Amino acid sequence: MSSPPHIVLPWVVRRTRLPLLSMLCGYCRAESATTGEGRFRVNANGKLLDVWLLVRCVSCDRTSKLTVHERASVRSFDPAELHGYHVNDPDLVAARLLDPLLARRNHFTLNWTGAWRLDTPSAWPDEAWPVRVEVVFEDPVPVRPERLIAHGLGLSRNEALRRIKCDVPLRRPRSAGFTFTVLAEG
Template sequence: MLPWVVRRTRLPLLSLRCVDCRSESATAGRGRFRVNANGKLLDVWLLVRCTSCGRTNKLTVHERAPVRSFDPADLHRYRANDPDLVASTLLDPLLARRNRFTLDWEGAWRLDTAPAWADQAGPVQVEVLFEDPVPVRPRRLIARGLGLSRTEILRRTECDIPLHRPTRTGFTFTVSAGN
């Protein structure tokens, strides 16, 4: 079984309308949090910037949460703008739903394939793994990895999931040798 891995190359853009210029695209950039104390309550926001006009917006991560409800290590990571915490926060579907944005993964991922699949005789089984929840149509992903047309993919592959629906989780497929 040949392994393929879908990897994030950068943080995805956000489809989020800017209140100033009405642009639909924002970025988390280098990733910054803002932590604000109000008595014994904390607010935590992830700062994002409009790609057109540069306006900074805040995405609510925690609102009016008691200070004691935070693990001290997590609170330190928010204050230090930990890149892993920025990524996991941005990729959290609950944050996207609460702040009304979607992620635009165009150009933010790559496919690492095993070399020389065509050298093997007979059918080849491939396992696709996702390091991040990148929504990709399996047919498009397989076409990119094998260098075949999407019609040819339908003819030569057998897959354990529907090829036309986007997926964010791993799957396996078998490709038969060409005629």
């Protein structure tokens, strides 16, 4: 027996801005910082380089540094990467900020609230059920699948849980793609 035909719809989770950093400010003790436009500071000491990502406290507006590279040999850098540090390349800022090793080394977490959006097709099929949806993440935005699905379908979380079948745990944050099937009402 074959499964009924279904339509596959793509959903894409996109970053709208860089996330805020949850870290303790050394001056005012607030717990939120931003990278602003994203700037690096590169300091040379002989043939060794230090590279920092500058962050600004949201409360007191003071600047702090996150260590990206410490006492690294100039020869160990890719020339394009080193140039990116000097010109404050936005893609390099995003790549470094989203690097979990940098977060662990500098004791911060990312606050993605308001920093992402879900792009869904405007037309939803009226007759073809079930509908299979493929969710793709352009950036590693951690979001709970149940909340993402409820938001995308415009349903309550309980209604969404009742009407879907998913191949991943729904109550754990994910930042990688997954698929789910939406069943007809009733």
